[in-house]
Amino acid sequence: MARIAVGGFQAEINSFAAKKTQYEDFLDIAxxxxxxxxxxxxxGARQTNWxxxxxxxxxxxxxxxxxxxxxxxxxxAAEVTDGAFxxxxxxxxxxxxxxxxxxxxxxxxxGAMVAESYEDADGEILRRVRAAVGNIPIVATLDLHAxxxxxxxxxxxxxxxYRTYPHLDMADSGRRAAQLLDSILMTxxxxxxxxxxxxxxxxxxxxxxxxxxAKTLYAKLAASxxxxxxxxxxxxxxxxxxxxxxxxxxxxxxEHQDDAERAAAxxxxxxxxxxxxxxxxxxxxEAALAxxxxxxxxxxxxxxxxxxxPGGGGTxxxxxxxxxxxxxxxxxxxxxxxxxxAAAAAAHAGAIGSELELSLGARPxxxxxxxxxxxxxxxxxxGTVSCKxxxxxxxxxxxxxxxxxxxxxxxxxxxxxxxxPYDQEIFRxxxxxxxxxxxLVLKSTVHFRNDFEAIASAVLIVDSPGINVTDPRRLEYxxxxxxxxxxxxxxTLNELRSHRG
Ligand SMILES: [Zn+2]
Numbered sequence: 001m002a003r004i005a006v007g008g009f010q011a012e013i014n015s016f017a018a019k020k021t022q023y024e025d026f027l028d029i030a031x032x033x034x035x036x037x038x039x040x041x042x043x044g045a046r047q048t049n050w051x052x053x054x055x056x057x058x059x060x061x062x063x064x065x066x067x068x069x070x071x072x073x074x075x076x077a078a079e080v081t082d083g084a085f086x087x088x089x090x091x092x093x094x095x096x097x098x099x100x101x102x103x104x105x106x107x108x109x110x111g112a113m114v115a116e117s118y119e120d121a122d123g124e125i126l127r128r129v130r131a132a133v134g135n136i137p138i139v140a141t142l143d144l145h146a147x148x149x150x151x152x153x154x155x156x157x158x159x160x161x162y163r164t165y166p167h168l169d170m171a172d173s174g175r176r177a178a179q180l181l182d183s184i185l186m187t188x189x190x191x192x193x194x195x196x197x198x199x200x201x202x203x204x205x206x207x208x209x210x211x212x213x214a215k216t217l218y219a220k221l222a223a224s225x226x227x228x229x230x231x232x233x234x235x236x237x238x239x240x241x242x243x244x245x246x247x248x249x250x251x252x253x254x255e256h257q258d259d260a261e262r263a264a265a266x267x268x269x270x271x272x273x274x275x276x277x278x279x280x281x282x283x284x285x286e287a288a289l290a291x292x293x294x295x296x297x298x299x300x301x302x303x304x305x306x307x308x309x310p311g312g313g314g315t316x317x318x319x320x321x322x323x324x325x326x327x328x329x330x331x332x333x334x335x336x337x338x339x340x341x342a343a344a345a346a347a348h349a350g351a352i353g354s355e356l357e358l359s360l361g362a363r364p365x366x367x368x369x370x371x372x373x374x375x376x377x378x379x380x381x382x383g384t385v386s387c388k389x390x391x392x393x394x395x396x397x398x399x400x401x402x403x404x405x406x407x408x409x410x411x412x413x414x415x416x417x418x419x420x421p422y423d424q425e426i427f428r429x430x431x432x433x434x435x436x437x438x439x440l441v442l443k444s445t446v447h448f449r450n451d452f453e454a455i456a457s458a459v460l461i462v463d464s465p466g467i468n469v470t471d472p473r474r475l476e477y478x479x480x481x482x483x484x485x486x487x488x489x490x491x492t493l494n495e496l497r498s499h500r501g
Contacts, residue, residue, distance in 0.1 A: 008108030014313025054174025069095030111146020307466030389451030
């Protein structure tokens, strides 16, 4: 039996977002301290889908002792302030030190965190934990969007990356990490490591593993994790983080160095062969509405408002798609999740059935103008949503005071927290049956697919204002290495700069 400290500290950073990630953003909407979250996570370990819950379930089953420390998560925005980073990382490291003596540490990290003073914030967390615990195994799970660095790989004994987007396998990744740790503890030997960065960035919307080429690539990856290769990972990266080492990477762990190198090289080769396929079609809102008429088969057509996805740093209050819906006078359309706490509060101050004169969305510094109109308040809630879909089954989302507002033929879920529509229950808890809609507008890039793809006649990716840009060629990188291609088969950053003059 081993004594293992567990903890986590996660944020996916979009350097181009307007607002930094503050300490308060790691508290939940009820302002409960993040530090109280580790223990409830362990209590729900067998039900919830997080790396830490899967790790703990597997490690406990194998007879190990788990010591929870700190677990903190924030929705994506710009750099984590130094104050927030020092405070939370300090708590995490202090918790791990206080848990000693230890045989191992498990960390539930994201891999695309950037702090004001640390480009590679996950590397810095690992460096501090390594300094605190010395030469014992440190294993960690990373998000599929991790921008993995050489330092992270060197500091951790093993890093295990999710293999699905939508992230259905977060807990499974934690279980894999626990199995690997178990064998390291039993043999007393850590595996050899190989690490490679890919030479191009992949827009998140084309990273989805329910479509090609990622679907086939991850199937081949799983099949290659055999014989001497004990763990193989492909992190697709998060292009919104403006750091030197942004972008996809491959990690291989094996009994011997040459096996690890061979496996990493082979997987890189497979990804590079499919570079051309990391591309798809996007629609203007107007073109998407026209296309939705052709594609409607009695089930809703989903318009993914990907650029305003809060999960990629979006403000969730851009109005491009909403305005197109209103202009075309559609009926049977529902939109989620629109972030406008002032509008939600105004709705809550009135009564269900009342009408409300409102300016919705497009808060400063938005270049858009808000949507003005007389909205009908159709339903109100405290925003507590019990998820039933495959990704977040058993988890509770807290949207804060929430209202269902209707303008013309469009129903809008207006919330007080910036959360993407992961689950059909976000509509249902307000009395809207998503499957009965003609159009569903979802401010999400890929995660919505876990619960909405099966009920949709089609999914159309829409280009509308938002910070989570689909085409990284539109981003003004300052720190990214200059020889990387900023999109699949696209120009390198160097070429892009000389073209811009
Ligand atoms: Zn992710």
